[in-house]
Amino acid sequence: MNFSVKITEEDLSIRVARVAAIAAKHADAVDFEGRFPYEAVEAMKTERLFGIQIAAHFGGEGATIGRIAELCSVLGQACSAAAMVFAMHHIKLCSLVEHGDASEWHRTFMHRVAAEQLLIASATTEGGIGGNLRNSICAIEVDGPVCRLEKDATVISYGSHADAIMITSRAHADAASSDQVLTVFLSGQYTLEKTHVWNTLGMRGTCSDGFLFKGEAPAAQILPKPFAEIAAQSMLASSHLLWSGVWYGIAVDAVARAQAFVRAAARKSPGAPPPGALRLAEVSNLLQMVRSNVVAGLKAYDDAKSDPDRLMSMGFAVAMNNVKIASSETILEIINHVMLICGIMGYKNGTPFSVGRHLRDAHSAQLMISNDRILGNTSSMLLVHKQDTSLLG
Numbered sequence: 001m002n003f004s005v006k007i008t009e010e011d012l013s014i015r016v017a018r019v020a021a022i023a024a025k026h027a028d029a030v031d032f033e034g035r036f037p038y039e040a041v042e043a044m045k046t047e048r049l050f051g052i053q054i055a056a057h058f059g060g061e062g063a064t065i066g067r068i069a070e071l072c073s074v075l076g077q078a079c080s081a082a083a084m085v086f087a088m089h090h091i092k093l094c095s096l097v098e099h100g101d102a103s104e105w106h107r108t109f110m111h112r113v114a115a116e117q118l119l120i121a122s123a124t125t126e127g128g129i130g131g132n133l134r135n136s137i138c139a140i141e142v143d144g145p146v147c148r149l150e151k152d153a154t155v156i157s158y159g160s161h162a163d164a165i166m167i168t169s170r171a172h173a174d175a176a177s178s179d180q181v182l183t184v185f186l187s188g189q190y191t192l193e194k195t196h197v198w199n200t201l202g203m204r205g206t207c208s209d210g211f212l213f214k215g216e217a218p219a220a221q222i223l224p225k226p227f228a229e230i231a232a233q234s235m236l237a238s239s240h241l242l243w244s245g246v247w248y249g250i251a252v253d254a255v256a257r258a259q260a261f262v263r264a265a266a267r268k269s270p271g272a273p274p275p276g277a278l279r280l281a282e283v284s285n286l287l288q289m290v291r292s293n294v295v296a297g298l299k300a301y302d303d304a305k306s307d308p309d310r311l312m313s314m315g316f317a318v319a320m321n322n323v324k325i326a327s328s329e330t331i332l333e334i335i336n337h338v339m340l341i342c343g344i345m346g347y348k349n350g351t352p353f354s355v356g357r358h359l360r361d362a363h364s365a366q367l368m369i370s371n372d373r374i375l376g377n378t379s380s381m382l383l384v385h386k387q388d389t390s391l392l393g
Contacts, residue, residue: 065238156210184223290331
């Protein structure tokens with residue numbers, strides 16, 4: 001039994017390594033041109049990576065969030081944008097896998113995702129509320145067997161390239177802003193009118209343009225559980241953990257470039273400690289802190305996964321929020337250190353030690369979702385919840 005699991009994981013590592021090699025080859029062009037990472041995404045489909053989280057009886061491979069976070073890290077070392085597309089697809093897929101099993105339509109859709117390697121996008125941001133995903137202005141209209149939705153979605157990452165979009169809205173016209181549902185719309189069931197162009201400092205290849213979304217589909221495509229439960233029980237953890245996997249991968253590649261730079265300097269001056277050696281030791285420490293933070297978060301999610309009440313608890317939300325805050329802030333410190341180690345060769349584009357793209361992409365981490373918003377939510381919870389300080393949990 002254990003042998004077959006190891007073989008599966010080894011096979012997955014080989015497959016993602018092939019994708020990473022393609023992603024790395026095109027990473028600078030994706031960034032410079034601000035274009036979608038077509039080559040890497042096509043390779044993901046060829047290697048059948050988009051369905052790996054889906055259970056085997058639905059045609060997938062039953063990969064855990066921990067395993068997917070590791071793949072996000074590998075891809076993050078190659079191309080941040082391609083890795084983020086992979087991560088965001090699996091964040092949405094996590095909501096489907098964890099909450100769609102009770103619905104015949106969503107079970108069939110999972111089969112399709114695995115068989116056809118469909119790419120799923122997310123539309124949770126909205127004009128007037130920004131990135132506050134737990135509130136919506138728009139409301140879905142259910143008319144017998146049909147549902148309709150119009151949403152000013154200010155950001156839909158790779159929306160123009162997706163095969164389906166999972167979109168939040170109020171449950172009905174009279175619902176409170178926090179009474180939300182999540183609906184799957186397939187390509188062909190909606191139109192996208194571009195309202196904002198994604199011209200950014202970093203993560204340019206995610207092509208996260210803004211759109212006016214208009215969709216009509218069978219009402220059966222609305223997930224049966226309230227979005228409040230979906231967000232707390234799957235989306236919160238999967239977002240922070242898979243994003244952190246991508247960010248860790250960015251930092252790993254930056255540190256590898258710094259290490260190569262210091263080794264080259266050491267070979268030129270044998271017997272003398274090269275400039276940057278101490279900073280390399282410091283940055284190794286910081287990288288280990290990020291890794292430990294993500295690993296602890298993955299374990300916390302794995303431990304809580306079978307207990308819906310625990311997943312909905314304030315303690316779990318605080319823990320996941322802290323994973324995101326720590327990862328997103330520390331990787332910037334790491335890459336700044338790397339820039340100082342590599343000096344002008346790190347600052348210049350087109351050298352083996354260039355980390356400008358890494359630094360620009362890493363700056364997005366504190367904005368997805370805004371760290372200030374997350375800290376505000378955490379501070380409110382800590383007014384009534386005692387901080388967990390146990391080493392063993």
